[in-house]
Amino acid sequence: MKKIFTPFEIVSKNTRWFIILFWILLIVGFWVVSSMIGDTHLFPTPQQVLTGFTELYNEGLVVHTASSLFLCLKAILIAIIISLIFAYLSTIPLIKPIANTLSKLRYLPLTGITFYLAIMISDARVMQVWVLVVFMSTYLTTSLLSMVSAIPQEEFDHARSLQCNRWEVLWEVVIKGRIDHVIEVIRQNLAIVWMMLVTVESILVAAGGLGFLIKNSDKFMNHGRIIALQIVILFVGLSIDFILSYLRKAFFRYSKI
Amino acid sequence: MSYNTENTLLYVENLSVAYGDKVVLKDVNFVEKDVIREDKVTGQVIAFVGRSGRGKSTLFRALTGLVKPTSGKILIADVASKTENDAKQVLEGDVGFVDQKYTLFRNKTVVQALEFALRNKNLSKEEKSTKIKNYLAEWGLEKVKNQYPSELSGGQRQRTAIIEQIFCSGHYVVLDEPFSGLDVGNIQDVKNAFNLMSASHEFNTIIYSTHDIELAAELADSIYVIGYPTIDGKRADFGTIVKHIDMKERGLAWKDFGLDHIEIVKEIKAAMLSS
Numbered sequence: 281m282k283k284i285f286t287p288f289e290i291v292s293k294n295t296r297w298f299i300i301l302f303w304i305l306l307i308v309g310f311w312v313v314s315s316m317i318g319d320t321h322l323f324p325t326p327q328q329v330l331t332g333f334t335e336l337y338n339e340g341l342v343v344h345t346a347s348s349l350f351l352c353l354k355a356i357l358i359a360i361i362i363s364l365i366f367a368y369l370s371t372i373p374l375i376k377p378i379a380n381t382l383s384k385l386r387y388l389p390l391t392g393i394t395f396y397l398a399i400m401i402s403d404a405r406v407m408q409v410w411v412l413v414v415f416m417s418t419y420l421t422t423s424l425l426s427m428v429s430a431i432p433q434e435e436f437d438h439a440r441s442l443q444c445n446r447w448e449v450l451w452e453v454v455i456k457g458r459i460d461h462v463i464e465v466i467r468q469n470l471a472i473v474w475m476m477l478v479t480v481e482s483i484l485v486a487a488g489g490l491g492f493l494i495k496n497s498d499k500f501m502n503h504g505r506i507i508a509l510q511i512v513i514l515f516v517g518l519s520i521d522f523i524l525s526y527l528r529k530a531f532f533r534y535s536k537i
Numbered sequence: 538m539s540y541n542t543e544n545t546l547l548y549v550e551n552l553s554v555a556y557g558d559k560v561v562l563k564d565v566n567f568v569e570k571d572v573i574r575e576d577k578v579t580g581q582v583i584a585f586v587g588r589s590g591r592g593k594s595t596l597f598r599a600l601t602g603l604v605k606p607t608s609g610k611i612l613i614a615d616v617a618s619k620t621e622n623d624a625k626q627v628l629e630g631d632v633g634f635v636d637q638k639y640t641l642f643r644n645k646t647v648v649q650a651l652e653f654a655l656r657n658k659n660l661s662k663e664e665k666s667t668k669i670k671n672y673l674a675e676w677g678l679e680k681v682k683n684q685y686p687s688e689l690s691g692g693q694r695q696r697t698a699i700i701e702q703i704f705c706s707g708h709y710v711v712l713d714e715p716f717s718g719l720d721v722g723n724i725q726d727v728k729n730a731f732n733l734m735s736a737s738h739e740f741n742t743i744i745y746s747t748h749d750i751e752l753a754a755e756l757a758d759s760i761y762v763i764g765y766p767t768i769d770g771k772r773a774d775f776g777t778i779v780k781h782i783d784m785k786e787r788g789l790a791w792k793d794f795g796l797d798h799i800e801i802v803k804e805i806k807a808a809m810l811s812s
Contacts, residue, residue: 434636434640437598437603437634437640438634438641438642439642440603440629440630441603441629441630441632441702441705441706442654442705443630443657443706444630452642452653453642456644457642457643459644460644533685534685534687534688
């Protein structure tokens, strides 16, 4: 028992499960109790959340989730292509300043980006995609640039000693040799992207999506629905994270990141 | 032991390397020739020793064409030329390079790495496959041929890295501190790898650096000490060759480590300490 309170102590698998179960029960217990005591409640009761789930399901939760996922996939594909081009070409002295500048643009506020995109794009759905693309590209480029600069000099020397010309070095060491890292970069940036996606969907209301549902629930102060939606968003996000991590390990046996 | 020397295999003249204003190496000169022994194929094993920061790694990067000399020239035997004893300026890829970490392509298995190393060779697919098979068997890598570098032991990685360089560059391999951090078994593996390489072709030339002077004296037939030279009573701050010991001339090459080798070790240590 003392072990679980001692820093750096290694505990058995069963103890680990016991600790996790303990915290889950504590949180659920706190939720149940805090939603029942007093006049004003910060959280809705589990019953309200369950009702929220049922309502949302009947209103097409699955379709809205799929819509958000599709938007996320579309934006991430475009953003990763743009970021990869800049990150890979950053090895060329002429292109390096452009890639670095793109990375620095992450300090630009979203509102400013939205303003300029609104001038150019009229369709709300297209607008959502491009707001996300611009926003994500800056973060992805930053991570990808640090991935490229973290490649040890020995790996470049090794390729050069095997008679690779500079383009082959780029192909073998940076592009082919780091595909698993690219997946990891996407996975790590996904949390920001997923969070932004819901925000973008709720700001620029279009055909639907989880952000649209939150906005609607928020309007009517429906706490049960809001928490139910938060749980759905969290689990969808965690599932994508898990899938990407699984894909990396399954397809790239050598990947030990 | 009787021996002769024939073709010049490595010719370094007035080599200097500077990074910006900082001169790291200056006036490096040495020549290594093909050593011929009766009834035995003998490659060349050349050791470079010296204290840290004296320019050994820079010299190796220059010898492998990875860094351009500021002045001077490095010539190696042009084995592709029809003219006998023809030489050529060293270029990237002409001399194999195995670094201290035995770097390999992280996304290629042993077989894939060796196939890649042979990609530019004028051999048929079957010939390449046979060559790879033979080397895998001879160097004890058969069982791990489909494994990635992250799944190999240090010794297996190193052997793969050496074969890769032999396949690609031909006769020259430079190894930067191949014995660093190895246990007794791994050291024996490297020694065996040296013997295998040395015994497989007359022109095969192994150039390595080490901080283990005993291993330099035991394995090399030519030892160079890199250090800061003393000029007009002052110690310069660039590296150069301060001592050369030809173990062949002294009758100590290709012999088991003995008392005479200990004397050489003392001599080398003295040269290192004064430079």
